[in-house]
Amino acid sequence: MTVQRKKISLIGAGNIGGALAHMIALRKLSDVVLLDISNGIPQGKALDIAESSPIDGFNVNITGTNRYEDIKNSDAIVITAGITRKSGMSRDDLLQTNAKVVKEVGENIKKYSPNAFVIVVTNPLDAMVSVVHKFSNLPTNMIVGMAGVLDSARFRYFLARELNISVEDVSAFVLGGHGDTMVPLIRCASIAGIPLTQVIDMGLITQEKVDEIVKRTRNGGKEIVDLLQSGSAYYAPASSVICMLESYLRDERRILTCAAHLNGEYGVEDLFIGVPVVIGKNGIEKVLEVKMDNSEQEMFDKSVNAVKELKISLSL
Numbered sequence: 001m002t003v004q005r006k007k008i009s010l011i012g013a014g015n016i017g018g019a020l021a022h023m024i025a026l027r028k029l030s031d032v033v034l035l036d037i038s039n040g041i042p043q044g045k046a047l048d049i050a051e052s053s054p055i056d057g058f059n060v061n062i063t064g065t066n067r068y069e070d071i072k073n074s075d076a077i078v079i080t081a082g083i084t085r086k087s088g089m090s091r092d093d094l095l096q097t098n099a100k101v102v103k104e105v106g107e108n109i110k111k112y113s114p115n116a117f118v119i120v121v122t123n124p125l126d127a128m129v130s131v132v133h134k135f136s137n138l139p140t141n142m143i144v145g146m147a148g149v150l151d152s153a154r155f156r157y158f159l160a161r162e163l164n165i166s167v168e169d170v171s172a173f174v175l176g177g178h179g180d181t182m183v184p185l186i187r188c189a190s191i192a193g194i195p196l197t198q199v200i201d202m203g204l205i206t207q208e209k210v211d212e213i214v215k216r217t218r219n220g221g222k223e224i225v226d227l228l229q230s231g232s233a234y235y236a237p238a239s240s241v242i243c244m245l246e247s248y249l250r251d252e253r254r255i256l257t258c259a260a261h262l263n264g265e266y267g268v269e270d271l272f273i274g275v276p277v278v279i280g281k282n283g284i285e286k287v288l289e290v291k292m293d294n295s296e297q298e299m300f301d302k303s304v305n306a307v308k309e310l311k312i313s314l315s316l
Contacts, residue, residue, distance in 0.1 A: 005060070006030035006249055009071035009113070011105050012081035013042035013064070015234035016121060016241075020078060021062060022049050023242050029249065031061040033070050036081070042066065068108040074116045076248060078241055079105050079132060082122040084232045087225055094123050099314050102128050106135030117248050117283050118143045119241055125178035126259050127310040129272040133261070140261035141283040147178030148257025148274040149240035150233075154220040155184045158213040163191065163205055172196070173257045174217065175290070176274050176303030183299045184214045188290065244279060251281035260284050266300070273307050 008024055010017045013036035021032050034042040046064030053059065063070065071077060082098035102122055109118060109132070118138060120129045129145040136143070151174040160167040172189035176182045189196035200207055216223070224233040247254040260277045262268040265287045276288040292300060 006075045007033065007073065008245065009033040009035060009074040009077045009116075011035050011071070011077060011079045012122070013038070013045055014080060014084065015231060016080040016237050017042075017078075018045045018049075019234050019238035020080070020241055021045065022052075023238055024245070025049055025053070025058050025060050025062060026056055027242070027246075028058050028060060029242075029245065030075065032063070033074070034062065034064045035066065035068065035071060036064075037066060039066055068112060071108070072112040074113040076245055077109060077113060077116045077118045078121060078245070079118065079128075080121045081105055082128075084123075087229055095127060095310060095313065098122050098124075098128060099131050102131045103135050106132040109136040109138070114138070116142070119244055120145045120259070121237060121241060123178070124310055126272050126274070126307040127314060129259050130311055131314065133272070139283075140263070141285070143261070144244070144277070144279075144284055145178070145259025145272060145274075146237065146241050146244060147259050148174055148276075149243060150237055151178065151182055151184075151217060151220065151274070152257050153236060153240065155189070155213070155217040158216055159189065159191075159196070159205075159210075162209055162213060163199070165191065173276060174274065175257065175276075175296075176300055177307040178259065178274065179303075179306065180218055181299070181303035181306045182218055182274065183296060183303055184217050185290070185292075185296060186210060186214065187293065187296070247279040248281065248283065253278050253280040253285065255288065258284075260287055262287065265289050266304075268304055271304065271307060271311070273304060 008030045013034050021034050024032050034046050036042040042064035046062045050062045082101045122128045125145045125147045133143050155172045156170040160170045169192040174182050174184045191199050257276050259272045259274050261272050277284050278286040
């Protein structure tokens with residue numbers, strides 16, 4: 001009996017799309033369709049990756065295309081299409097331009113792949129998930145934004161570097177919108193199971209240093225944009241998407257922080273924003289409600305309001 005291979009379509013063949021196609025192939029996760037409006041770019045990247053297959057030993061099919069019909073019957077779709085930040089720009093500066101781009105993407109998902117699990121990466125992230133949801137008509141459990149996984153990874157990395165320990169022993173996550181108002185939860189972070197608050201009490205790290213790390217996490221994307229000058233992060237964002245795809249396609253039921261649709265959870269109605277969720281074969285299977293203290297709740301509310309304002313200002 002022939003086993004039908006999974007199919008992942010990547011809409012946007014820029015740096016994140018190209019890195020994702022390569023990572024998916026190396027992991028033998030599925031066949032890949034790499035789509036972009038620029039003629040030759042997706043075809044060239046797909047061929048380049050395919051030519052590495054005899055060396056790296058993968059046998060997935062990688063197709064570069066400019067035609068939306070090629071995403072038909074995808075198991076999962078990742079949207080990275082749109083303009084990226086340049087130095088001096090905020091994620092919110094991309095709002096209207098990228099909203100038009102992802103509106104078209106959403107309409108084509110509705111037409112060709114209405115049963116796919118969709119991960120949105122395009123910024124400003126939380127607002128773009130809402131746009132794709134509106135025009136794709138996907139059920140809310142089958143669409144999510146990649147942000148919290150990346151922001152949490154940055155938070156964990158900065159803590160590990162400061163403590164001079166393995167990143168594998170740092171557990172931490174970030175709530176809220178993917179922007180300057182995100183909420184790294186210090187109280188919920190731990191080092192090999194030891195609460196970060198106790199690690200501070202032990203004198204292994206100061207509260208001031210943790211506060212600096214929180215600030216650096218919030219500006220993690222900007223730091224890379226300023227260093228690159230003509231682009232934005234793509235290796236860590238691509239890795240973040242991979243773990244979300246694996247959790248869905250392999251029914252791993254991992255708890256990951258993503259921009260998920262809230263319908264009463266956290267006291268928020270009809271909004272996509274970063275919260276911990278369980279991702280399994282049915283997409284978003286559960287939203288986990290974390291109890292916050294007054295200070296954390298105030299920061300989270302501020303982040304929710306910032307995302308609401310972006311959503312309201314969309315001219316579609």
